[in-house]
Amino acid sequence: MRRSTIRTISIVLFVIITLFYLSPLFLAKEYDEYGDISGIKKPIKFWTSKMLKLGLDLRGGMEINLYVDLSELPRNDHDSAVKAAVEVIQNRIDQFGVAEPMIQRVGDNKIVVQLPGLRDFQRAKDLIGKTALLEFKLVATPEQTSTVINQVDSWLAQNYQKFPYLNVLDYTSGQPENAFEDSLGIDQTAWYNDILSYLTNAQSGRMSVSYEYKQDLRRLLNDPLFEGAVPPGYQLLLEKENSMAPREDVPVYLLIANAELTGTYLTNAETRFGGKGDFGGQNKSYVNLRFNREGSRIFERITGQNIRRNLAIVLDDVVYMAPTIQDRIRGGEAQITGNFTLQECNDLVIVLKAGNLPAPVSIGEERIVGPSLGSDSINNGMKAGIIGLVLVMICLVLYYKLAGMIANLALCMNTAFVLAALTFFEATLTLPGIAGLILTLGFAVDANVLIFERIKEEMKSKTIKNAIETGYARALVTIVDSNLTSLIVAIVLYQFGSGSVRGFAVTLFIGLVASFFTAIVVTKAIFDKMVAGKNIEKLSI
Amino acid sequence: MNIFPNPNFDFMNKRIAFYFVSAIIIFVGLVAIIASGGLKYNVDFEGGLSLELAPITVAGNSLTVTQIRETLNKNGFSDAEIQELPNSHSFLIKAKSEGGIGDNIIRTLKEEYPDHTATDTFIRAQDEVGPRAGADLRAKAVNAVLISLLFILIYIWVRFRFTWGFIAAFGLFHDVMITLVVLHFMKMEIGMTILAALLTVVGYSINNTIVIFDRIRENMKLYRKEDDNQLVNRSINDTLNRTVMMTLTTLLVNLSLLTFGGPVIFDFAFTFMVGVIAGTYSSIWVVTGIVLDTIMALKKKKAIAVKSKK
Numbered sequence: 033m034r035r036s037t038i039r040t041i042s043i044v045l046f047v048i049i050t051l052f053y054l055s056p057l058f059l060a061k062e063y064d065e066y067g068d069i070s071g072i073k074k075p076i077k078f079w080t081s082k083m084l085k086l087g088l089d090l091r092g093g094m095e096i097n098l099y100v101d102l103s104e105l106p107r108n109d110h111d112s113a114v115k116a117a118v119e120v121i122q123n124r125i126d127q128f129g130v131a132e133p134m135i136q137r138v139g140d141n142k143i144v145v146q147l148p149g150l151r152d153f154q155r156a157k158d159l160i161g162k163t164a165l166l167e168f169k170l171v172a173t174p175e176q177t178s179t180v181i182n183q184v185d186s187w188l189a190q191n192y193q194k195f196p197y198l199n200v201l202d203y204t205s206g207q208p209e210n211a212f213e214d215s216l217g218i219d220q221t222a223w224y225n226d227i228l229s230y231l232t233n234a235q236s237g238r239m240s241v242s243y244e245y246k247q248d249l250r251r252l253l254n255d256p257l258f259e260g261a262v263p264p265g266y267q268l269l270l271e272k273e274n275s276m277a278p279r280e281d282v283p284v285y286l287l288i289a290n291a292e293l294t295g296t297y298l299t300n301a302e303t304r305f306g307g308k309g310d311f312g313g314q315n316k317s318y319v320n321l322r323f324n325r326e327g328s329r330i331f332e333r334i335t336g337q338n339i340r341r342n343l344a345i346v347l348d349d350v351v352y353m354a355p356t357i358q359d360r361i362r363g364g365e366a367q368i369t370g371n372f373t374l375q376e377c378n379d380l381v382i383v384l385k386a387g388n389l390p391a392p393v394s395i396g397e398e399r400i401v402g403p404s405l406g407s408d409s410i411n412n413g414m415k416a417g418i419i420g421l422v423l424v425m426i427c428l429v430l431y432y433k434l435a436g437m438i439a440n441l442a443l444c445m446n447t448a449f450v451l452a453a454l455t456f457f458e459a460t461l462t463l464p465g466i467a468g469l470i471l472t473l474g475f476a477v478d479a480n481v482l483i484f485e486r487i488k489e490e491m492k493s494k495t496i497k498n499a500i501e502t503g504y505a506r507a508l509v510t511i512v513d514s515n516l517t518s519l520i521v522a523i524v525l526y527q528f529g530s531g532s533v534r535g536f537a538v539t540l541f542i543g544l545v546a547s548f549f550t551a552i553v554v555t556k557a558i559f560d561k562m563v564a565g566k567n568i569e570k571l572s573i
Numbered sequence: 574m575n576i577f578p579n580p581n582f583d584f585m586n587k588r589i590a591f592y593f594v595s596a597i598i599i600f601v602g603l604v605a606i607i608a609s610g611g612l613k614y615n616v617d618f619e620g621g622l623s624l625e626l627a628p629i630t631v632a633g634n635s636l637t638v639t640q641i642r643e644t645l646n647k648n649g650f651s652d653a654e655i656q657e658l659p660n661s662h663s664f665l666i667k668a669k670s671e672g673g674i675g676d677n678i679i680r681t682l683k684e685e686y687p688d689h690t691a692t693d694t695f696i697r698a699q700d701e702v703g704p705r706a707g708a709d710l711r712a713k714a715v716n717a718v719l720i721s722l723l724f725i726l727i728y729i730w731v732r733f734r735f736t737w738g739f740i741a742a743f744g745l746f747h748d749v750m751i752t753l754v755v756l757h758f759m760k761m762e763i764g765m766t767i768l769a770a771l772l773t774v775v776g777y778s779i780n781n782t783i784v785i786f787d788r789i790r791e792n793m794k795l796y797r798k799e800d801d802n803q804l805v806n807r808s809i810n811d812t813l814n815r816t817v818m819m820t821l822t823t824l825l826v827n828l829s830l831l832t833f834g835g836p837v838i839f840d841f842a843f844t845f846m847v848g849v850i851a852g853t854y855s856s857i858w859v860v861t862g863i864v865l866d867t868i869m870a871l872k873k874k875k876a877i878a879v880k881s882k883k
Binding site: 089097099151153154157394395396397398399400401402403404405408409412413415416417419420421423424427428431463464466467468470471473474475477478481482485488489506509510513514516517518520521522524525527528533536540 | 787
């Protein structure tokens with residue numbers, strides 16, 4: 033293939049990629065209740081589900097860096113202590129319902145939590161900073177459950193107007209849909225009599241909630257207005273979602289609210305492998321618990337009194353498991369057995385340990401950007417960037433005339449490509465990122481200026497065509513050297529920087545690569561087209 | 574069109590004088606910095622609280638700084654510094670961080686003015702960094718600067734010469750120092766944003782240096798007979814139009830950032846502007862000057878060696 037063909041293809045690709053990832057930004061945005069961009073409208077979703085994400089500093093939100101204090105722990109336990117802390121935080125943030133939360137372990141003992149778009153800072157902080165609570169609670173008997181469900185149903189029948197967000201009510205808009213009515217055989221006039229039963233699919237004392245109603249049920253259970261609906265002494269809780277199968281039904285439990293035992297009585301939890309025959313063979317893994325002396329006594333009493341019933345393991349109001357009590361357990365050591373994979377056992381151990389966090393977690397750094405400051409920053413940043421860019425473009429056209437216009441085209445392509453690439457890599461645009469973008473435009477200008485100055489110099493002694501060739505060839509060396517050193521700076525920044533500085537580094541890196549391409553390949557192609565086959569005597573440069 | 578059609582300035586003539594200028598600025602700056610107890614860091618590197626609040630209106634009037642100060646004093650936050658930000662009537666509250674002081678201040682304000690602080694939207698920004706996290710970030714920042722200097726040194730060593738790499742790295746260090754000195758005299762506090770700007774200065778300034786180095790290397794092949802002083806001058810003059818054009822466009826963008834960018838970008842743009850000026854100056858008079866000195870010193874040494882062999 034000829035070199036010019038490759039060049040044409042690469043330029044076309046460059047433009048297509050840019051348009052592909054940038055178009056959602058202009059074509060189809062969805063807005064959330066605060067008027068923030070929340071996603072992409074359906075018609076465009078088929079081609080890309082990605083859209084340029086704005087960093088916390090631009091759209092508002094909260095970032096908290098937590099430090100796990102490992103100083104009191106032996107080395108071997110460090111890893112599991114941090115994992116337990118991450119699990120606790122993850123768990124709580126899942127309950128909070130933020131759109132794109134990020135919880136990341138950084139280094140040995142630091143946990144970074146980012147909650148973009150969050151408005152309710154105080155509540156989030158209270159939630160994250162709370163001590164984890166692991167409890168063992170008895171599951172109510174099927175008879176108790178049925179009774180309580182009936183009571184809640186009749187309470188809701190009186191008060192359903194208070195919860196307008198419930199989907200069941202929504203789409204019936206006061207009148208039940210036929211399908212809904214038919215499937216449950218509910219009387220048309222009293223469709224609101226069985227709201228909880230309907231939401232939780234209640235049958236003979238067992239409950240589970242489908243994907244469709246999960247959020248509604250959660251919101252209902254956390255709603256202060258719902259307080260008092262469940263009879264005192266009982267508690268309705270959901271089981272932990274299976275992150276591998278998010279659309280699966282989630283079991284719902286009615287628990288005896290009074291905790292029989294808490295995590296503080298637990299001294300150890302670990303995964304073990306079969307060996308005792310009754311645990312289903314050699315390769316089965318199970319979880320072994322050990323309680324302290326007082327815990328052992330309480331545990332013996334509970335297990336003795338409640339054989340055949342289920343005891344739920346609850347962490348921060350989320351049920352992780354509700355194993356059946358097989359026998360009275362003496363001696364303070366218990367096994368949780370079942371058809372578990374090793375992974376499942378390890379996860380359960382993390383949960384059990386989290387309830388008695390051995391290592392205190394403290395907030396080392398917290399950054400909040402309110403929505404008003406965020407939008408100010410976007411507006412200012414955009415305004416400053418665009419005015420700066422236009423000034424430079426005017427300058428280039430005045431000084432380099434036609435060649436300046438070519439350079440300007442390259443500049444525009446460069447800007448668009450950086451934004452498209454950020455979208456592709458699902459990186460976020462931060463305020464320092466905008467600074468990085470502006471800087472790379474500087475580099476793009478520099479590359480063009482180097483080339484043009486060189487062409488001017490060469491024109492003194494060569495034909496136009498030759499001057500362009502040598503001008504590009506000579507300037508290339510310098511551009512490579514200067515871009516590579518800047519790339520080094522970008523990589524070092526990425527490695528050693530944190531948060532927003534990383535955003536700067538990523539933008540700088542992409543921008544440098546793009547400016548290299550636009551300056552060397554794109555503008556050269558245009559010049560070549562201009563002088564091809566003609567004997568030009570004057571170049572507007 | 575050319576800014577300088579055929580530039581032929583003798584840049585290297587006064588280089589020794591410029592060495593002194595640089596040395597004096599850095600020396601005086603360092604003394605001033607040390608005398609005033611070191612560089613001033615913001616919450617990012619020092620730890621503490623920086624809380625920006627939107628104006629709180631009670632009965633049609635915005636609360637004044639004095640009113641907020643009274644409220645905070647009354648509730649035991651007498652150490653907090655409060656200032657009104659220009660233009661926006663927002664407040665900036667600064668304090669030493671003592672485990673959640675920001676939350677306590679917000680809670681107090683919510684209790685005092687419940688009707689006007691019902692939602693958290695009156696919080697424009699809250700940065701609270703514990704002392705340990707601050708020290709952590711500071712160490713990382715110093716590492717980032719030093720390691721990028723080291724890598725640049727290695728790159729230029731490979732592409733040019735070891736001494737040139739060393740001199741270039743020294744030049745960058747010079748630019749960062751001068752910028753820090755100016756920031757200190759402007760009473761600006763150093764944080765993450767300014768760090769990003771400093772590293773941008775490093776990336777920009779090395780660009781200038783490399784353009785000149787490249788030209789010196791090229792001219793060394795083209796004009797073998799030429800006197801070193803003349804050759805270096807020629808190289809700077811050859812690239813002068815580029816240097817001026819580049820500095821001009823960069824400062825133009827910077828001007829726009831300074832004017833329209835708002836407070837957060839202002840710090841970045843100001844630091845970058847100082848750095849660009851320092852970097853352009855140093856790449857011509859300091860870095861290239863020292864390179865000329867080493868080239869001449871090397872030749873002298875060789876000449877002496879040749880003589881002594883005879």
